[in-house]
Amino acid sequence: MAEVNEGAHTVVEHDDGSGTVVVRISGELDMSSAPAVRRTLAPVLDARPARVIFDLGALEFIDSSGLAVLLQAAEQVDDIVLRNPTGIVQRVVEATGLEATLPVEGS
Amino acid sequence: MSGAAVAGEHTVDHRLPSVDGVEPPRPRRTRRRPLDIGAVVVLLIGILLTTAMTIAANLVNDDNEQSLLEQRTLEASTVLNGSLPTIRVPLATTAELAQGTGGDVAAVENILVSATGEGGPFVGAAVFERGNPEPIDVIGADLEVMARPAEEIEAMIDGAFAVDDFDVIGLLDDESPRLGYAYASKATGGRYVAYAEAALPPNRRQVIQRDSAFADLDYALYLGDRELGDALVISSVEDLPITGRRTDTIVAFGADELLFVTSPREHLGATILSWLPLALAVAGAILTGGAAALTERLLRQRERAESLAGELADLYANQRTIAEELQHSLLPQQLPTIPGLEIGVRYVPGVEGVDIGGDWYDVVEVDEHHVLLVVGDVSGRGIPAAAVMASLRYAIRAYAAQGDTPTTILRKLRALLDVGRDGFFATVLCGVVDVRTREITLANAGHPNALLVGPAGATFVTTEVATPIGVPATGEHGAVTVRIPDDATLLAFTDGLFERRGQTIDVGLEHLRDAAARHDGGLDELLGRVVADVVPKGSDDDIALLGVRWPR
Numbered sequence: 001m002a003e004v005n006e007g008a009h010t011v012v013e014h015d016d017g018s019g020t021v022v023v024r025i026s027g028e029l030d031m032s033s034a035p036a037v038r039r040t041l042a043p044v045l046d047a048r049p050a051r052v053i054f055d056l057g058a059l060e061f062i063d064s065s066g067l068a069v070l071l072q073a074a075e076q077v078d079d080i081v082l083r084n085p086t087g088i089v090q091r092v093v094e095a096t097g098l099e100a101t102l103p104v105e106g107s
Numbered sequence: 108m109s110g111a112a113v114a115g116e117h118t119v120d121h122r123l124p125s126v127d128g129v130e131p132p133r134p135r136r137t138r139r140r141p142l143d144i145g146a147v148v149v150l151l152i153g154i155l156l157t158t159a160m161t162i163a164a165n166l167v168n169d170d171n172e173q174s175l176l177e178q179r180t181l182e183a184s185t186v187l188n189g190s191l192p193t194i195r196v197p198l199a200t201t202a203e204l205a206q207g208t209g210g211d212v213a214a215v216e217n218i219l220v221s222a223t224g225e226g227g228p229f230v231g232a233a234v235f236e237r238g239n240p241e242p243i244d245v246i247g248a249d250l251e252v253m254a255r256p257a258e259e260i261e262a263m264i265d266g267a268f269a270v271d272d273f274d275v276i277g278l279l280d281d282e283s284p285r286l287g288y289a290y291a292s293k294a295t296g297g298r299y300v301a302y303a304e305a306a307l308p309p310n311r312r313q314v315i316q317r318d319s320a321f322a323d324l325d326y327a328l329y330l331g332d333r334e335l336g337d338a339l340v341i342s343s344v345e346d347l348p349i350t351g352r353r354t355d356t357i358v359a360f361g362a363d364e365l366l367f368v369t370s371p372r373e374h375l376g377a378t379i380l381s382w383l384p385l386a387l388a389v390a391g392a393i394l395t396g397g398a399a400a401l402t403e404r405l406l407r408q409r410e411r412a413e414s415l416a417g418e419l420a421d422l423y424a425n426q427r428t429i430a431e432e433l434q435h436s437l438l439p440q441q442l443p444t445i446p447g448l449e450i451g452v453r454y455v456p457g458v459e460g461v462d463i464g465g466d467w468y469d470v471v472e473v474d475e476h477h478v479l480l481v482v483g484d485v486s487g488r489g490i491p492a493a494a495v496m497a498s499l500r501y502a503i504r505a506y507a508a509q510g511d512t513p514t515t516i517l518r519k520l521r522a523l524l525d526v527g528r529d530g531f532f533a534t535v536l537c538g539v540v541d542v543r544t545r546e547i548t549l550a551n552a553g554h555p556n557a558l559l560v561g562p563a564g565a566t567f568v569t570t571e572v573a574t575p576i577g578v579p580a581t582g583e584h585g586a587v588t589v590r591i592p593d594d595a596t597l598l599a600f601t602d603g604l605f606e607r608r609g610q611t612i613d614v615g616l617e618h619l620r621d622a623a624a625r626h627d628g629g630l631d632e633l634l635g636r637v638v639a640d641v642v643p644k645g646s647d648d649d650i651a652l653l654g655v656r657w658p659r
Contacts, residue, residue, distance in 0.1 A: 028608065031487060061608045063648075064486035064534075068526055071578055075527030091611045096534060096553040097572035100581035 008033035019050035026058035029066030197222035198290035205299035206292035207498030223247035232303035267291035270362035464649030465492035513550035524577035532577030561595035603648030
C-alpha cells in the first residue's frame with residue numbers, strides 16, 4: 001500500500017503477527033501533504049496496532065501540520081516510536097518539547 | 108451570484124478585419140471564347156478546393172464555437188467558484204468564533220459588520236444558537252427569514268448542522284428576492300449558526316457589462332440542478348429557458364449546487380457561409396482574409412485569457428485581503444499603553460494560499476506592575492485553526508485577569524485542546540513582566556525560546572519546554588525568571604521567523620540571533636530590520652513577532 005502525494009510519500013508495511021506497523025514517510029510532511037498522509041494512516045490506526053514505528057530516515061522537512069499527524073497517531077496508539085529521524089526532524093521534535101511523546105527508537 | 112457580472116479592466120476590440128477594400132476583378136471586355144480545358148480543370152479544382160476548405164472551415168468554426176463556449180463556461184464557473192469564499196469565510200469565522208467564545212457577541216460582531224457593510228457580500232446577518240429561533244445578534248438590514256414561522260427557522264438551524272459547508276436556505280420573498288445562507292459551527296458539540304442574506308438584483312436580471320471578459324455570454328443561474336423558473340437566481344436574458352447553442356454546468360455552491368446555463372451572444376458560423384460567393388471570385392483574398400480573421404480571433408481569445416487571468420489574480424488578491432482582514436480582527440486591535448514598558452509587534456502573513464494563519468501575539472495588563480506577554484502558534488492554517496487561536500487567546504486573557512501565573516495559565520489551557528480530537532495543537536510562550544523588578548517569568552509549551560538582544564550580543568532565554576497545548580503533558584515543567592537588562596530587548600516570535608526547508612532549525616536560529624545582534628536603534632526599527640534580514644521574500648509561513656524593552 002503506497003500513496004504518492006504532493007510533498008510526502010507514505011509506505012505502510014504490516015509486520016506479520018507481532019501487531020507492529022512500520023510507516024515510512026519520506027519527502028516533506030507539511031500542510032499541503034499532511035491531509036493525504038492522514039488519510040493513508042486512518043485505516044492503519046483504526047485497526048488499533050500495538051506499536052507503530054514511523055520510519056523517518058528519508059523525511060527532509062516537517063512543519064507543525066506534519067507534527068499534528070504524528071501526534072494524532074500518538075493519541076490513538078500507546079506505543080509510537082520514530083525510527084532514524086533526520087537531524088532536521090529530530091531538532092523540531094526536541095524544540096517542541098515532544099521527545100517523550102514521540103521518542104526515537106532505541107534511545 | 109453577482110460575481111457573474113465581473114467588470115473587466117480590459118476593453119476588447121470586437122471588430123473583424125474589414126474585407127471591404129478587396130474588390131472582385133472586373134471581367135475584361137474580350138471576345139467570348141470557350142475556356143481552355145486546362146483552365147476549367149484548374150478552376151474546378153480551385154472551386155472544389157475552396158468549397159471543401161470553406162465547408163471544412165465552417166465545420167471547424169462550428170466545433171470551435173462549441174468548445175469555445177464550453178471553455179468560456181468553465182472559466183466563468185471558476186470565477187463563480189472563486190467567489191464562494193467571500194460567502195463562506197465570514198460566516199464560518201463567525202460561527203467558529205461564536206463557538207470558541209461561547210456566544211460572545213462582541214467578539215464576533217466586527218466580522219459580520221464588515222461583511223454587511225458597503226461592498227460586503229451581505230445585506231444583513233445574524234447569529235443563532237441551536238434550539239432558539241430568536242437570533243442572539245442581528246446586524247444590518249431586516250432579515251427576510253425572520254418572517255417565517257419559528258419552526259421553520261429552527262429547522263433551518265438544525266439543517267445547517269447536517270451539512271459540511273454553508274447551507275443555502277433558498278430564495279426568500281418574491282418582491283425583493285434574497286438568498287439566505289447558514290453556516291453551523293463544525294466544532295464538536297457545536298451550537299452556533301451564522302446566517303446571512305444577500306440581495307439579488309430586481310427581476311433577478313443582471314446584464315453582463317460590455318467591457319467585461321464575459322460580455323459575449325448570456326447566462327442563467329438556477330439553484331439546484333434543474334431549470335425551474337422558481338429556482339432562477341439570476342440571468343442576463345428575459346426569455347427563459349435559454350435556447351439554441353448552450354452548455355449546462357452544475358457548480359457546487361456550499362452544501363447545494365447551481366445549474367449554470369450559458370449561451371454565446373454572437374454566432375460566427377453564419378458569417379463564414381455568407382462569404383462563400385466572394386470566396387469563389389477571389390479565393391486567395393478570402394483565404395487571406397479568413398486567415399487574418401482567424402489570427403485576429405486567436406489573438407482576441409488570448410487577450411481575453413490574459414484579461415481573465417488578471418481578473419482571477421485580482422480575485423485571489425481580494426480573498427487574500429479578506430483573510431488578512433479577518434486575521435487582523437482576531438489579533439489585538441490596539442496594544443495597551445504600559446507606563447515604563449515599550450512594546451512593539453509585527454505580523455507578517457505568509458504568501459502561500461489565501462488561508463488565515465494560526466499565529467498570534469497578545470499583551471495583557473494584569474495590574475499596575477505586571478504585564479502578560481503571549482506569543483502562540485496553532486498548527487495548520489485556515490478558519491478552524493484561526494478559531495482555535497481566538498479561543499486560546501481569549502482564554503489566556505480570562506486566566507490572566509484572574510491573576511493566574513504563566514505556568515497555571517498553560518496548565519489550564521491544556522483542557523481546551525486535544526490534537527487527537529481536534530486535529531490541532533498549539534505552541535505558546537507566556538511571560539509575566541514585573542515592571543518594578545525588570546524581570547520576566549516565562550512558561551513554555553513547545554514554543555521557540557525568546558531572544559534577549561543587548562549591546563554585547565544576543566542570547567536565547569532557555570526555558571523548561573513542556574509539550575504543546577493539545578498534547579498530553581509529560582513531566583513537570585516550571586517557569587523561568589530572568590532579568591531584562593536596562594539596555595536589552597526581549598524578542599518573542601513564532602517559528603516562521605527561522606524555520607526554513609532543507610536546514611535544521613539551529614541554522615535558522617543562529618541566523619536570527621546574528622541579525623538581531625547586528626541592529627540597534629528604536630524598537631520598531633529593530634523589529635523591521637530583523638524581519639527584513641531573516642525572512643526570505645515569498646516565505647509561505649506566517650510570522651508573529653513581539654519585542655519589549657525599557658524606555659531609554
